[in-house]
Amino acid sequence: MPKYSIQVNGNIERVEVDEDTPLLWVLRDELGLTGSKYGCGGGFCRACTVHVDGDARFSCRLRVSEVGDREVTTIEGLSGEPGRLLKEAWIAEDVPQCGYCQPGQVMRAAALLARKDAPGDEEIEAWMSTNLCRCGTYERIRRAIRRAAATSRRSDA
Ligand code: FES
Numbered sequence: 001m002p003k004y005s006i007q008v009n010g011n012i013e014r015v016e017v018d019e020d021t022p023l024l025w026v027l028r029d030e031l032g033l034t035g036s037k038y039g040c041g042g043g044f045c046r047a048c049t050v051h052v053d054g055d056a057r058f059s060c061r062l063r064v065s066e067v068g069d070r071e072v073t074t075i076e077g078l079s080g081e082p083g084r085l086l087k088e089a090w091i092a093e094d095v096p097q098c099g100y101c102q103p104g105q106v107m108r109a110a111a112l113l114a115r116k117d118a119p120g121d122e123e124i125e126a127w128m129s130t131n132l133c134r135c136g137t138y139e140r141i142r143r144a145i146r147r148a149a150a151t152s153r154r155s156d157a
């Protein structure tokens with residue numbers, strides 16, 4: 001089997017897997033990073049969202065052979081701003097229900113706030129519409145993102 005070196009959460013990880021192996025399974029099965037979840041495997045639910053060079057990507061459809069030297073960040077490695085503010089806002093708004101979709105939701109939200117520190121309500125809704133939540137926590141997710149963005153603006157003032 002081919003060997004790959006990929007950057008995950010600031011570490012160089014070496015894995016030996018088939019070239020078609022989805023990044024999600026490398027993260028979960030080879031590296032023990034189980035925060036990224038499997039929902040559909042088809043690019044529909046985004047429970048598997050990670051960052052690849054800062055972009056929100058669904059890792060179930062990204063083959064390990066396509067990652068190259070790009071930096072992968074999972075929910076376990078999400079640090080700094082806005083990750084910290086989002087995690088605090090998620091707790092303050094008591095967002096999760098079953099919790100299954102939540103790592104993907106947080107990673108998607110972090111990619112938004114890394115680009116724009118004050119997204120409007122419509123922008124938040126459109127951006128987050130890719131990520132499904134079977135428990136229907138959408139309104140709490142939006143509130144948490146607004147809270148994190150507002151806290152960020154206050155600390156910048
Ligand atoms: S598991 Fe990746 S999009 Fe559903």
Ligand code: FES
Nearest residue numbers: 098099133134135
């Ligand atoms: S909190 Fe249960 S699927 Fe989103």
